[in-house]
Amino acid sequence: MEERFKQILKRENEKYNLISRKSFEETFHFLWRLSVQIAEELKPFSSLVDIGSGAGFPGLAIKLIVPQARVLLVEPRRKRANFLQLAITELELRDIEVFRGDFFLFHKEFCNRSFDYLTCMGVRKKESFVREDCNNIKKGYCFITGEKEVERLLHHGKIKKYNSEVKKVSGKDNLFLVIIHRNGKDNCNS
Numbered sequence: 001m002e003e004r005f006k007q008i009l010k011r012e013n014e015k016y017n018l019i020s021r022k023s024f025e026e027t028f029h030f031l032w033r034l035s036v037q038i039a040e041e042l043k044p045f046s047s048l049v050d051i052g053s054g055a056g057f058p059g060l061a062i063k064l065i066v067p068q069a070r071v072l073l074v075e076p077r078r079k080r081a082n083f084l085q086l087a088i089t090e091l092e093l094r095d096i097e098v099f100r101g102d103f104f105l106f107h108k109e110f111c112n113r114s115f116d117y118l119t120c121m122g123v124r125k126k127e128s129f130v131r132e133d134c135n136n137i138k139k140g141y142c143f144i145t146g147e148k149e150v151e152r153l154l155h156h157g158k159i160k161k162y163n164s165e166v167k168k169v170s171g172k173d174n175l176f177l178v179i180i181h182r183n184g185k186d187n188c189n190s
C-alpha cells in the first residue's frame with residue numbers, strides 16, 4: 001500500500017505540487033515513517049480525524065498503516081481534497097472520507113460523530129481545535145509541530161489542564177509530537 005500510494009502521489013504531484021518535487025522520495029519516506037510513529041504512539045484507536053490533510057499526511061497514511069481504523073480527512077482546498085478523494089478511490093479504501101472544509105465547518109457538521117483522536121500537522125493555531133463545546137474527540141489530540149510551538153501549546157489555557165506528552169520525531173531534531181490525553185475530562189455541552 002505504501003508503494004501504491006507513493007506512485008499515485010508522485011503522479012498527481014506533477015499536476016498539483018502537493019509535496020516537494022525536488023526531494024520527493026526523501027520527503028515521502030520521512031512523512032511515511034512519521035505516520036508510522038504516530039500510529040504506534042496512538043494505538044489502540046479505532047477512529048481518527050485529520051485536520052488539514054493536504055497530500056495525505058498523516059491521515060491517509062495512517063489509514064493505510066491501520067486499515068481497520070475509520071478515518072476522516074478534513075481539507076478546505078479543492079485541489080487537495082480532490083487529490084485525497086482520487087487516492088482513496090484508486091486505493092479502493094473503505095471507512096475513509098474526505099470532508100472539504102476547514103476545522104470550523106467540521107466542528108459544526110460533525111459534532112455528533114465521535115473520533116478517538118484528532119491529528120494535525122502544518123496548520124496554525126492548533127489550540128483552537130481543542131474544544132469543549134462538542135464532545136466528539138474521545139481520547140485526545142496529536143499535534144505534530146516545531147519546538148517553539150510545543151511550549152506555546154503546552155502552556156495554553158485550553159491545553160494545560162490535560163495530561164500531555166511530548167515525543168521527539170525520529171530523524172528530525174526540531175519536530176515533535178504533542179499528544180494531549182483527554183482522560184475522561186469531557187465537559188460536554190452539546
Ligand SMILES: C[S@@+](CC[C@H](N)C(=O)[O-])C[C@H]1O[C@@H](n2cnc3c(N)ncnc32)[C@H](O)[C@@H]1O
Nearest residue numbers: 051052053054055057076077102103121122123
Ligand atoms: C502546510 S499544509 C500541511 C499538509 C499535511 N498535513 C502535511 O503536513 O503534509 C496545511 C494544510 O492545512 C489546510 N488548512 C489550513 N487551515 C486549515 C483549517 N483551519 N482547517 C483545516 N485545514 C486547514 C491547508 O489547506 C493545507 O492543505
